[in-house]
Amino acid sequence: MNNTHKRITSLDILLLAVIIGVLSTLSYHIVTQLNYHWNWSVIPNYIIRYDQVTETWKAGQLTQGLLVTLRLSVWSIIFALIIGTVMGIFRVSSRPLYRMISSSYVGLIRNIPPLVLIFIFYYFLGDQLMNLTGITELSYSLDDKDFPFLTFLFGPIEQLPAFLSGVLTMSLFEGAYITEIVRAGIESIDVEQWEASKALGFNRRKQFIYIILPQAFSQSLPTLAGQFISTIKDSSIVSVISIQELTFAGQELMSATYRTFEIWSVVIVLYFLLTFPCSLAVRALEKKMNRHKSL
Amino acid sequence: MTLWRTINTGLAAVILIIGVSTAVWAGNVRQNLAQESTLETIQKNQTLRVGFSTFKPWAMKDKNGDFIGFEIDVAKRLAEDMGVKIRFIPTKWDGIIPALLTGKFDIIIGGMGITPKRNLKVNFSDPYEFTGMSIIASKSAASGKKSLADFNNPATNVSVRLGTTAEKAAQNFLPKATLLKFSDEAASIQELLNGRVACLIASNPLPSNLAQKYPEKLYLPLKDDFTKEPIGFAIRKSDPDFLNYLNNWIKVTNSEGWLESRFNYWFKTAQWESLVE
Numbered sequence: 001m002n003n004t005h006k007r008i009t010s011l012d013i014l015l016l017a018v019i020i021g022v023l024s025t026l027s028y029h030i031v032t033q034l035n036y037h038w039n040w041s042v043i044p045n046y047i048i049r050y051d052q053v054t055e056t057w058k059a060g061q062l063t064q065g066l067l068v069t070l071r072l073s074v075w076s077i078i079f080a081l082i083i084g085t086v087m088g089i090f091r092v093s094s095r096p097l098y099r100m101i102s103s104s105y106v107g108l109i110r111n112i113p114p115l116v117l118i119f120i121f122y123y124f125l126g127d128q129l130m131n132l133t134g135i136t137e138l139s140y141s142l143d144d145k146d147f148p149f150l151t152f153l154f155g156p157i158e159q160l161p162a163f164l165s166g167v168l169t170m171s172l173f174e175g176a177y178i179t180e181i182v183r184a185g186i187e188s189i190d191v192e193q194w195e196a197s198k199a200l201g202f203n204r205r206k207q208f209i210y211i212i213l214p215q216a217f218s219q220s221l222p223t224l225a226g227q228f229i230s231t232i233k234d235s236s237i238v239s240v241i242s243i244q245e246l247t248f249a250g251q252e253l254m255s256a257t258y259r260t261f262e263i264w265s266v267v268i269v270l271y272f273l274l275t276f277p278c279s280l281a282v283r284a285l286e287k288k289m290n291r292h293k294s295l
Numbered sequence: 296m297t298l299w300r301t302i303n304t305g306l307a308a309v310i311l312i313i314g315v316s317t318a319v320w321a322g323n324v325r326q327n328l329a330q331e332s333t334l335e336t337i338q339k340n341q342t343l344r345v346g347f348s349t350f351k352p353w354a355m356k357d358k359n360g361d362f363i364g365f366e367i368d369v370a371k372r373l374a375e376d377m378g379v380k381i382r383f384i385p386t387k388w389d390g391i392i393p394a395l396l397t398g399k400f401d402i403i404i405g406g407m408g409i410t411p412k413r414n415l416k417v418n419f420s421d422p423y424e425f426t427g428m429s430i431i432a433s434k435s436a437a438s439g440k441k442s443l444a445d446f447n448n449p450a451t452n453v454s455v456r457l458g459t460t461a462e463k464a465a466q467n468f469l470p471k472a473t474l475l476k477f478s479d480e481a482a483s484i485q486e487l488l489n490g491r492v493a494c495l496i497a498s499n500p501l502p503s504n505l506a507q508k509y510p511e512k513l514y515l516p517l518k519d520d521f522t523k524e525p526i527g528f529a530i531r532k533s534d535p536d537f538l539n540y541l542n543n544w545i546k547v548t549n550s551e552g553w554l555e556s557r558f559n560y561w562f563k564t565a566q567w568e569s570l571v572e
Contacts, residue, residue: 042572045358049358049359049360051359060360061356061360064360123393123394123397124397127397127398127399137340140340140341140342158382162384162399239387240387240390241387241390242384242385242386242387242390242394244385248385251479252349252356252385253356254479254480254481255348255349255350255351255355255479255480255481256349256351256355256356256571257571257572258480258481258484258485259481260481260482260485
């Protein structure tokens with residue numbers, strides 16, 4: 001890091017003025033030219049509402065959607081990490097069969113539009129799996145009130161089969177990207193590490209577990225964290241299969257109230273509130289990693 | 296080498312035999328499934344799963360996040376008469392039929408108009424309500440138009456919601472007009488308010504509600520609805536038992552006058568408006 005002086009030149013001021021000018025013209029047009037009655041009064045109710053019956057504060061409809069998005073993203077990234085690690089190790093395996101399995105998986109997923117993939121998984125695979133594992137049956141017999149812990153982890157039990165289908169789809173999709181990150185991490189480890197561990201008498205499996213993977217993960221930690229942010233953003237795609245996450249909740253509200261602009265604005269802000277802290281964390285993480293490198 | 300080849304051929308044969316027998320076995324399972332009516336599954340699970348799409352005032356969420364609307368009342372009553380719990384599954388309209396076919400829910404109760412094309416994929420019950428299409432036009436973009444013929448020219452932009460019977464009606468009644476299709480209703484209404492389209496075609500009561508809400512911008516060019524559509528429950532095919540139950544349920548609730556009174560409440564009054572906003 002070299003310390004350059006931050007000086008504001010006249011060109012900067014001009015640029016800023018132009019940007020501010022364009023933005024204000026745009027907002028003026030939006031407010032005046034658009035035949036739209038802005039009405040923000042209904043919005044707070046969708047974030048948090050006071051329940052008259054139980055006399056408590058409850059999450060509004062958009063907040064509930066946000067919670068589903070959060071659960072979906074967290075579960076998806078956990079499973080995607082597992083899939084990605086296994087497939088990543090397969091990618092660098094000495095056996096051609098493993099390499100083929102892994103590269104077909106990555107090639108297939110990365111070259112299909114996510115929307116198409118989600119439809120295929122949801123309609124053809126999700127249900128079969130849910131019925132085979134008995135999760136569909138289970139969701140009938142359980143009640144939200146008796147299993148607060150389950151509800152905390154997976155959301156409303158009655159939406160469980162759909163939710164898990166969504167998680168599965170997202171995991172497989174994000175897993176392909178994580179596979180590549182893990183592979184790059186493993187390949188970035190110097191060959192001397194392999195040789196030294198071999199000289200110390202580690203077999204290939206132990207080399208992976210004790211020497212290579214820990215280094216590979218710490219190398220690609222920022223990239224993985226970045227992938228988590230992508231997962232949060234990609235989760236909006238599963239609104240097409242009617243998983244009731246933030247985007248879906250927003251669209252439902254719009255059909256009921258026609259408050260299109262206000263609701264989209266709130267949805268944007270909510271997504272930003274979710275992802276921006278993650279971005280800051282990633283940046284801090286990268287700084288920390290680089291400090292360790294320069295030593 | 297020959298031994299190896301024999302083993303390989305043997306293995307391939309075994310795999311093939313297993314594969315074929317699985318297919319035969321699966322065929323049997325499918326026949327058994329066909330004998331099992333949805334009616335039985337509903338009672339076994341003690342739950343009726345209803346698919347619908349948010350569509351004012353057929354089905355929507357109120358301020359507390361609970362579902363309300365004409366279809367919701369119908370579904371609740373149906374579940375009550377069956378003696379089972381109800382589970383609402385809000386689904387996007389353009390994917391609602393595939394979702395029914397793949398078993399995401401047992402029945403569509405969502406103001407679905409009976410059309411021959413849809414009927415090829417699903418079974419419909421007898422109609423339990425009738426709805427009419429109407430036109431709502433923009434005063435700035437389509438002033439002075441008073442009949443369907445006035446709108447039927449290439450210069451007229453018409454907005455409809457994708458995959459609805461309104462889209463079909465627009466194609467039949469306004470074949471020459473330019474159709475703009477939106478997957479969500481709010482967008483199609485916004486387009487009309489901005490004056491980018493001359494008119495919007497939708498089932499009543501939306502057009503009449505809009506005309507009341509924006510009297511300075513919009514008007515109703517036609518006095519009456521120009522279609523009268525039957526609305527039925529949609530269920531999966533090959534299920535005569537369930538269909539029979541639904542048809543009789545409709546007859547019973549109709550004879551009580553219950554369906555009509557609910558319909559009037561949701562479509563002819565605005566008492567429920569305060570529940571939504």
